[in-house]
Amino acid sequence: MSSPSIRDRLANYKPTELRADLSHLTDGDKRALVKLAAASDLLNQVYYTQIWSGATKLREQLAEKANKSADDQDAHKLFELLRGPWDRSRNNEPFLPDVPTKPKTANVYPEDMTSEEFTKWLSTLDPASKARAQGFYDTISRDPTTLALKLVPYATAYRKMLEPAAQLLREAAGLVSDTSFKDFLQSRAEAFMSNEYLESEVKWLKISHQSPLEAAIGPYETYEDELFSLKAFFESMIHVRDFHSTQMLDKFTSSLQLVEEHLPIPESYRNRQLVPPPIVVVDQVYYGGDTAVPMTAAYNLPNDEHAIEKAGSKLTLIKNVQQGKMHSVLLPIARRVLKEELLEFVTFDAFFTHVLLHEVAHSNGPHRVVNSTETVRSQLQELHFAFEEAKADITGLFAADLLVQKNVIQDITMRQFYTTYLASAFRSIRFGLSEAHGLGQAIQLNYLLEQGGFTYDPQTAKFGVDMDKITQAVSNLTRDIMVIQGDGDKQRAGEFKRKYGVVTPAIQKALDELADVPIDIAPIWVDIENLQKQYS
Secondary structure (H helix, E strand, C coil), rough: CCCCCCHHHHHEEEEEECCCCCCCCCCHHHHHHHHHHHHHHHHHHHHHHCCCCCCCHHHHHHHHCCCCHHHHHHHHHHHHHHHCCHHHHHHEEEECCCCCCCCCCCCCCCCCCHHHCCCCCCCCCCHHHHHHHCCEEEEEEEEECCCCEEEEEHHHCCCHHHHHHHHHHHHHHHCCCCCCHHHHHHHHHHHHHHCCCCHHHHHCCCCCCCCCCCEEEECCCCCCCCCCCCCCCCEEEEEEHHHHHHHHHHHHHHHHHHHHCCCCCHHHHCCCCCCCEEEEEEEEEEEEEEECCCCCCEEECCCCHHHHHHCCCCEEEEHEEEEEHHHHHHHHHHHHCCHHHCCCCCCCCHHHHHHHHHHHHHCCCCCCCCCCCHHHHHHHHHHHHHHHHHHHHHHHHHHHHHHHHHCCCCCHHHEEEEHHHHHHHHHHHHHCCCCCHHHHHHHHHHHHHHHHCEEEEECEEEECCCCCHHHHHHHHHEEEEHHHHHHCCHHHHHHHHHHHHCHHHHHHHHHHCCCCCCEEEEEEHHHHHHHHHHCC
């Protein structure tokens, strides 16, 4: 099969304006956003230095040529969107000439280093150096004379970019209205220089619920280290808090116990230690660094176990990114796969409220095997994540019905919830069944079709909802998944996956219809552009 053109690859990402409500921000907060955007651009440079030794030079060449022709402009745009010259939606195949295979070492280890050499070197180190070598915040490079491996702290390796970034964080800290956010920014600026991140991670977790601004700035995720998943890559996500949605979420977390009591499972399977996670809802205004498409719509940080032990973790849901995905991806999918009379019931409120309920529902049901100290995760092993995602999805839908009945949710109907959820299933399955969300969605969709809650018309090749059967079908699936989890029954989980975790001919036909629907969005940061003009 021939390789798609750069223009075709770019067409997978629909340019989408992402906006936030800035009306409650002080003048200082707005000025701080401009500083934080400038810091994000510097972290972009750090990330390109980390990802591949040739990335920075190639990026400069593409930027220089970008105004010469439409093709050159497209190449530059795609490089920026994918954060490098490899197409992540096609197993990282290079989309530019003379680009090597994506190095597993990235540029945080020598590209010629083998895992055997690293392991052997580790055995020669003292405990403190060994911890750094296996930690998040040091690169491994070669001594130019002896060619032996050596540790270089991020603060040293990237000082040229981190020093001005730290200065911008300090300037932003002097402008923001919330003291806890100010404390975080000052602490993170210190971390950029000292390479000690623990204190600033804890300060990030202590950002007040009253702060109008939120941000994740620094080295976080380790996915790009394809050798050992040890080294963290720099990123920046700048947010404005959505107070209204966060209050709505508080309403759901306070209903957790009510949902647990109504779950269709035996008493011994109920979770008696319900702890709702801290969740904030935000709108994103800018990003930088390790932020390749598809765009992150939610994240749970920090990843540093020491920080988690000290202060826990925090889940951030990005509402305007979810909104962008809804309008640019989910609605076009719905038009292709749903019966026409159902399209009016696909709504953003139903989509986003189910996302909130999904995140809260991770707390519901058994997390340990019934009458045992073993965790569900340890028993289901590689099947755990798909079943946990399916559980959160279907329990979120079960909870929606209960909360509509109890008038906790008043402005969304169950027909809207079920229809929007059905369309959304295809959005996840498109990414394949090797990914936990995709497999979890396939299991749910096939089960609900078998139970008659969802319908398929082979004449029109369209899917529908049977309102007389769907509620019971959702309840049955919630029960079946939670019982498998509570029993820690990997054998039954495997049978369940083999039966329902498949792409049937009907689903494949629907997926084929979606070939030209965008995979994701390409953000246009209108608010930052306006603020930059205002305060330049």
